[in-house]
Amino acid sequence: MKSDIKLIDDNGKRLDGRGIDELRKIKIEAGVLHRADGSCYLEWGGNKVVVAVYGPREAIPRHTQNSLRAIVNARYNMAAFSVEDRKRPGPDRRSKEISKVISEALEKIILTELYPRASIDVNIEVLDAEAGTRCAGLTAAGVALADAGIPMKDIPVACAAGKIAGVVVLDLGKEEDNLGDADLPIAISPRTGEILLLQMDGHLTLEEFNKAVDLAIKGCYTVSEIQKNAILNKYQSNQGV
Amino acid sequence: MQDQKRQIVFPSQILGEIKSHKAGRGTFIEDGKIISERIGILNKNSDYINVIPLKGRYEPVIGDFVIGVVEEALSAGWLVDINAPSPAFLHTEEVPWDVEFGATEKYLNTGDSIMAKVLKIDEAKKMQVTMKDRNLFKINGGDIIEVEPSRVPRIIGKKGSMISLIKKYIRCRIFVGQNGKIWVDAETENIERVIQVIRKIESEAITFGLTNRIEDLLKKDIRNVQQ
């Protein structure tokens, strides 16, 4: 049911005016919630995400405890009003899958051996959704974890690339996600380049795939700078020098 | 010789190499490099590289004085919340009273606050605390507030200088737990003033000239308080 919307016009501009390797506007704020041990509010294009981290704290129920390290529970949830057609509250299968891949990505980067039998709970709430919510969620989670003082090897960051109208582009927007040919979200540890999360759906040739991965990783590095600035902004303003 | 602006570092920042320094608090080693694992203040001397965390849960150290809240009375002791990743255990043999097995509730119950010392931490990070020390007791009266554990050294001051400063101007008893809990006992208005001062120290902990500003604040308050 492809409409005759031109996803890329003759000048190489996309529907929202971006070039093929341009990110949507991103705004990040660390430490926005009072009760949470660490928190982050993030806007990415039309996405609005808030993340709260609690922990390390005793893992409950007891049978989930791991005697050697902390368990990481990421819970990705979309608010009922965050999408065009209201979503029934509660986790659906998509949310559970996203929660799982994000937990696994974070487990790799957090120094979990320091806290046996504990859990680190990462709550990702999508308040306004517009394509790329899992990347927005994981990126905000990275900042919230740092804000909570959780020891990590790096601050994880995520970004997606995709293919629209036969062209590999960075950071798909709403219609591009619906009408495009492929979507590839990736999360990395910026210091080492290790890939922590990778999913792909759609159709890509091997060459397109490699192009998309390179592009997404480049996007990750740009977003990583924004994360670090957000953290410095919060903590430097407390210096009062 | 100290840089006027304290340097803030974050996870993944490379701070030095093991061929010239030892990896201290808040750092880990990878490929011969010393890397920060947290947001914190860089503390680098000729020997060690440390990162003083700006935030984070309390990490118990044997010998630390802490303030805990009893979560549950069990038959052989009590589970005490000391603001660490898991509760600590207080054995009936580690309290100043003679407690019969199963009679624990007579002495300490859920919600009671105690001053304790971290006694043991085993390899699985299970903790035990003790109250067997002259200065440790069950707390009555006053108020307990929570501060960031990382700010506790600043609130105590070098050799207790900050606490002594507060006590010089306000009549009170203050006990600062390493775990970020502080007990203040005094006349009600004084409790409020002490808490105000502590909150100010907490929020301005990493600034310079803090001791003078706090002394000024305490002096100003005295003039406002009727004799």
Next chain:
Amino acid sequence: MTIVPVIKRDYICKLAEQGRRVDGRKFDEYRKIQIETSVVNKAEGSARVKIGNTQVLTGIKMDVGEPYPDTPDSGVLTTAAELIPLASPDFESGPPQEDAIELARVVDRGVRESKVIELEKLCIEPEEKVWIIFVDIHILDYDGNLFDAASLSTMAALTTSIVPASRFELGEDYPLPIKEPPISCTSVKFDKYVVIDPSLDEDEIADARLTVATDNNGDIRAMQKGLNGSFTRDEIQKVINASLNNGREIRKQLSQVTGK
């Protein structure tokens, strides 16, 4: 569960004996209230309210559906609340527990019984098609007094909602038909002291809770007593007075923000 130390409770009561509260407020004084509307693009209406550090976000979504059989010419209102684990170390994930359900129902009644929304104007085809209004209350940060933050954000969101008629090819979008909203004010009692807008600690040591919703005529539109303590007639009267006074101020603030 976070345990409130006995000392904390004793200290709060000791201060109360002297007519004071831990954060310096008077017994009938609110914390600072901030109201922001139209914060979620995807929602037909939305508002974020902060009372002190307590933060609640309410989103309004609308859809076309069948009316209830006993009100065939009326729009349908349904309210849900989520005490998501984001907001407090004590909230668990999973289906709504009784606290969330009570919260949603109290807010719902506040909206429904006060007839804030002119539901009769939301009929498209009698007995066949009406507008369904979904109110979803999302607690973001729990620092005491969820009831008032939830009610206020709901009223603010409804007051600035737009019926998405164009999306359903039913004409042009238009503002949701709303009347003057009631304002809910909650007080709690611990020991023998009654205070309005409880802080987190006051909420946690409370024996009884009373929420009173008042309108701009000074009439009472809804009430709910919670928890297992009790109130005397005298205390109830004092709570009503404090609710009327504060309700007036809050309504002014709401009006300024929404322009209505």
